Amino acid sequence: xxxxxxxxxxxxxxxxxxxxxxxxxxxxxxxxxxxxxxxxxxxxxxxxxxxxxxxxxxxxxxxxxxxxxxxxxxxxxxxxxxxxxxxxxxxxxxxxxxxxxxxxxxxxxxxxxxxxxxxxxxxxxxxxxxxxxxxxxxxxxxxxxxxxxxxxxxxxxxxxxxxxxxxxxxxxxxxxxxxxxxxxxxxxxxxxxxxxxxxxxxxxxxxxxxxxxxxxxxxxxxxxxxxxxxxxxxxxxxxxxxxxxxxxxxxxxxxxxxxxxxxxxxxxxxxxxxxxxxxxxxxxxxxxxxxxxxxxxxxxxxxxxxxxxxxxx
Amino acid sequence: xxxxxxxxxxxxxxxxxxxxxxxxxxxxxxxxxxxxxxxxxxxxxxxxxxxxxxxxxxxxxxxxxxxxxxxxxxxxxxxxxxxxxxxxxxxxxxxxxxxxxxxxxxxxxxxxxxxxxxxxxxxxxxxxxxxxxxxxxxxxxxxxxxxxxxxxxxxxxxxxxxxxxxxxxxxxxxxxxxxxxxxxxxxxxxxxxxxxxxxxxxxxxxxxxxxxxxxxxxxxxxxxxxxxxxxxxxxxxxxxxxxxxxxxxxxxxxxxxxxxxxxxxxxxxxxxxxxxxxxxxxxxxxxxxxxxxxxxxxxxxxxxxxxxxxxxxxxxxxxxxxxxxxxxxxxxxxxxxxxxxxxxxxxxxxxxxxxxxxxxxxxxxxxxxxxxxxxxxxxxxxxxxxxxxxxxxxxxxxxxxxxxxxxxxxxxxxxxxxxxxxxxxxxxxxxxx
Numbered sequence: 001x002x003x004x005x006x007x008x009x010x011x012x013x014x015x016x017x018x019x020x021x022x023x024x025x026x027x028x029x030x031x032x033x034x035x036x037x038x039x040x041x042x043x044x045x046x047x048x049x050x051x052x053x054x055x056x057x058x059x060x061x062x063x064x065x066x067x068x069x070x071x072x073x074x075x076x077x078x079x080x081x082x083x084x085x086x087x088x089x090x091x092x093x094x095x096x097x098x099x100x101x102x103x104x105x106x107x108x109x110x111x112x113x114x115x116x117x118x119x120x121x122x123x124x125x126x127x128x129x130x131x132x133x134x135x136x137x138x139x140x141x142x143x144x145x146x147x148x149x150x151x152x153x154x155x156x157x158x159x160x161x162x163x164x165x166x167x168x169x170x171x172x173x174x175x176x177x178x179x180x181x182x183x184x185x186x187x188x189x190x191x192x193x194x195x196x197x198x199x200x201x202x203x204x205x206x207x208x209x210x211x212x213x214x215x216x217x218x219x220x221x222x223x224x225x226x227x228x229x230x231x232x233x234x235x236x237x238x239x240x241x242x243x244x245x246x247x248x249x250x251x252x253x254x255x256x257x258x259x260x261x262x263x264x265x266x267x268x269x270x271x272x273x274x275x276x277x278x279x280x281x282x283x284x285x286x287x288x289x290x291x292x293x294x295x296x297x298x299x300x301x302x303x304x305x306x307x308x309x310x311x312x313x
Numbered sequence: 314x315x316x317x318x319x320x321x322x323x324x325x326x327x328x329x330x331x332x333x334x335x336x337x338x339x340x341x342x343x344x345x346x347x348x349x350x351x352x353x354x355x356x357x358x359x360x361x362x363x364x365x366x367x368x369x370x371x372x373x374x375x376x377x378x379x380x381x382x383x384x385x386x387x388x389x390x391x392x393x394x395x396x397x398x399x400x401x402x403x404x405x406x407x408x409x410x411x412x413x414x415x416x417x418x419x420x421x422x423x424x425x426x427x428x429x430x431x432x433x434x435x436x437x438x439x440x441x442x443x444x445x446x447x448x449x450x451x452x453x454x455x456x457x458x459x460x461x462x463x464x465x466x467x468x469x470x471x472x473x474x475x476x477x478x479x480x481x482x483x484x485x486x487x488x489x490x491x492x493x494x495x496x497x498x499x500x501x502x503x504x505x506x507x508x509x510x511x512x513x514x515x516x517x518x519x520x521x522x523x524x525x526x527x528x529x530x531x532x533x534x535x536x537x538x539x540x541x542x543x544x545x546x547x548x549x550x551x552x553x554x555x556x557x558x559x560x561x562x563x564x565x566x567x568x569x570x571x572x573x574x575x576x577x578x579x580x581x582x583x584x585x586x587x588x589x590x591x592x593x594x595x596x597x598x599x600x601x602x603x604x605x606x607x608x609x610x611x612x613x614x615x616x617x618x619x620x621x622x623x624x625x626x627x628x629x630x631x632x633x634x635x636x637x638x639x640x641x642x643x644x645x646x647x648x649x650x651x652x653x654x655x656x657x658x659x660x661x662x663x664x665x666x667x668x669x670x671x672x673x674x675x676x677x678x679x680x681x682x683x684x685x686x687x688x689x690x691x692x693x694x695x696x697x698x699x700x701x702x703x704x705x706x707x708x709x710x711x712x713x714x715x716x717x718x719x720x721x722x723x724x725x726x727x728x729x730x731x732x733x734x735x736x737x738x739x740x741x742x743x744x745x746x
Binding site: 116138202 | 630
C-alpha cells in the first residue's frame with residue numbers, strides 16, 4: 001500500500017504539522033502499544049534498517065526508549081553518546097553527520113543541547129532525522145506520547161483543558177505539547193513565574209498565561225508538571241526549591257482544583273518535592289508510568305513511518 | 314595617466330545637492346572643472362548612457378580579518394568586494410588579532426589599503442587595550458598614527474565609570490567614540506531578539522530594550538562630559554527615539570544603521586538560517602519601520618555595511634553557536650537604494666554623510682577632489698547569491714534577494730578598479746577587433 005505523501009521525511013518538530021498529519025502516528029502507536037503488551041510486535045518491520053541514536057546530552061530514558069522501539073521492530077540500533085564518540089575530540093556536528101551518512105544509516109535520532117541542531121543535521125544527511133530534544137526548541141516524540149496517553153484516557157484529543165505548569169520557558173516538552181494540543185483544538189494554559197514563563201510565550205498560539213497556578217488548574221482535564229532544573233536557582237530565576245514548591249508545586253490541594261479525576265502527567269525525570277509532591281506523583285490520577293510505556297510505542301510508530309516514507313515509490 | 318571624460322551621466326553629488334545630467338572630467342586622478350564641452354586630447358571617453366555617476370561610497374563600519382583571520386577576509390579580498398559594491402573608502406574595526414590598539418597596527422592597515430590601489434582604509438583605534446573593556450588604549454598616539462575614531466568594535470563598553478573616563482579623555486583629544494549599543498549582561502549568550510519568534514524557536518534572546526538602556530546611559534555620560542559619541546548599527550525604535558530627542562537638545566551624538574535593520578526582520582531567520590544571525594539581532598517589523606522613519610527624518614546620520622565576514626565553519630553550526638555577522642560590502646548600495654528614500658538622500662547616507670561625520674576627504678564630486686567614483690545603473694537589478702560574491706566571505710544575509718542598482722564601474726583616484734563583467738567582456742571584444 002503506497003504511503004500517503006503527507007508523511008514527513010524527518011520529524012524535527014510538531015510546529016507546522018496538522019492534526020491530520022499527526023493522527024496516523026498516534027493510531028499506529030496505539031496498535032504498537034497493544035502489540036507490545038502481548039509481546040507480538042512485528043519484529044521484521046525495520047529488519048535491515050539501521051537506527052543510530054546520537055545523543056549529545058545525557059538521557060538514559062529517552063535513549064533507552066528509542067533503542068527499545070527500534071529493537072522491537074527488528075532494526076539494528078547503535079547508540080552513540082558524547083562520552084564515547086569523537087565529539088570529544090573536536091569533531092564538528094556536521095563532520096559527525098558526514099561520517100554517519102557514509103555509514104548509510106537509515107534513521108538518525110538526535111538529542112542536542114542547541115536549538116536547531118537536528119534541523120542543521122537534516123540538511124546534510126540522507127537519513128531521516130528524528131529530533132529527540134533540541135535545546136529549548138522541541139521534543140516532538142514526547143508530545144506525541146503525551147497525546148496518546150491523553151487520548152487513551154479520554155477517548156478523544158480535542159476540547160480538553162490542559163494546564164502545563166512550571167519551567168515552561170526553558171521547556172522543549174512544553175513547546176511541542178503546545179503546538180500539538182492547540183493543533184487538535186484543546187485549551188492550553190501555561191503557569192509559572194514570569195522568570196520562567198516569558199510573556200512572549202503568548203505568541204505561541206492559542207494559549208493562556210497564568211502566574212497563579214491555582215487559577216490555571218481550575219477545571220483542568222490534564223495537569224502537566226515540568227521538571228525544574230537546579231540551575232534555575234543558581235541563575236537567579238527562582239529563589240529556592242522550597243519557595244518554588246510553595247507557589248508552583250503540584251500538591252493534593254492544588255490538584256483538587258482541577259476536574260475530578262484529572263490526569264497528572266510529567267515528562268520525567270521528576271524532582272519530588274520541587275515541582276510535584278510525591279503523593280500526587282504516586283496517586284491514581286498519575287499516568288506517569290503509562291507515559292513511559294506509550295513513549296516506546298510512539299517511537300516505534302515514528303521510526304516505522306519515517307522509514308516507510310523513505311522507501312522509493 | 315590619460316584624462317577621463319564621463320559623458321552622458323547623471324551626476325549626483327549629495328554634498329552639494331547637485332543632481333543633473335552632464336559630464337565629468339578626471340585629470341591626474343582628480344576631478345577637474347570642465348570649462349566647455351571639448352574632449353581633452355588623448356582622453357578616454359566613457360559614455361554612461363544615462364547611468365548615475367556619484368562619489369565612491371564611504372563605508373564607516375567594516376570588519377576585516379586582517380591581521381589574524383585572513384581566512385575570513387583579508388584587506389585585498391575585502392577591497393575587491395568593496396569596489397564591486399562601489400565603495401572606495403572604508404573605516405575598519407579594531408577587533409582583529411592582535412587588536413588595533415597600538416600605533417604600528419594603525420599604520421599597517423592604512424598602508425595595506427594603499428597597496429591594494431582600490432580603497433582607502435581608515436582604521437578605528439581600540440578604545441581599551443585588546444578591546445577588552447579595561448585599561449584605556451593609547452588614544453592620542455593611535456590618533457596621531459591615523460586612527461579615525463575609537464571603539465571596541467563589536468563589544469560595548471560595559472562599565473559606566475570607564476565609559477565616562479573614555480568620553481572625557483576622548484574630548485581632550487577631540488576624538489569620536491563609537492559605541493556598540495547593547496547592555497552586555499542582557500545580551501550575554503543571546504542570538505535573537507526577544508519575542509514570539511525567539512520563544513518558538515527556543516533561542517536565547519536579548520530584549521530590544523537592551524539597546525535603549527545602553528543608549529540612555531551613554532547619552533547622559535556624553536552630556537556630562539561634552540564628548541562626541543556615535544552609536545553604531547542602531548536597530549530599535551526606542552533607541553532611535555532617545556537619539557532623536559538628545560539631538561534636539563544639542564547633545565553631540567550621531568548614529569548609523571546597517572542595511573539588514575531596515576530591509577529584514579527576525580522572520581528572515583527562517584529555519585535556523587545562521588547567515589541571518591547578526592549582532593545586534595534582526596528585530597521585529599515595528600523596529601524595522603522605525604529605522605526606515607529615522608533614515609527619512611535624519612535621526613540616522615549614515616548607513617554602514619557592518620560587513621562582518623565569516624567562513625563556512627563559522628556558520629555551519631547550531632544557530633546559537635554560529636558566529637554572528639553578515640557580509641555587506643557588495644550589497645550596501647543596492648539595499649540602501651531600496652530604503653524608499655529619494656535617490657540623492659539615499660546616496661548621501663553612504664557617501665558625504667559618513668565622510669563628514671568622520672572628517673574624511675571623500676564622498677564628494679567637488680572640483681579638486683580625488684576621483685573616487687561609482688558609476689551605477691539604478692534601474693538594473695541583480696540577484697544576491699552566496700557563493701558567488703566578490704571577496705572571500707560569502708555569509709550574506711541577503712542570499713537570494715533581488716537588489717536594484719547595479720555597479721557598472723568603480724574608480725579610485727582616477728584608476729578603474731572595478732568593471733562589471735559584461736562591460737569587461739565588451740571591452741575585451743573591442744580590443745580584439
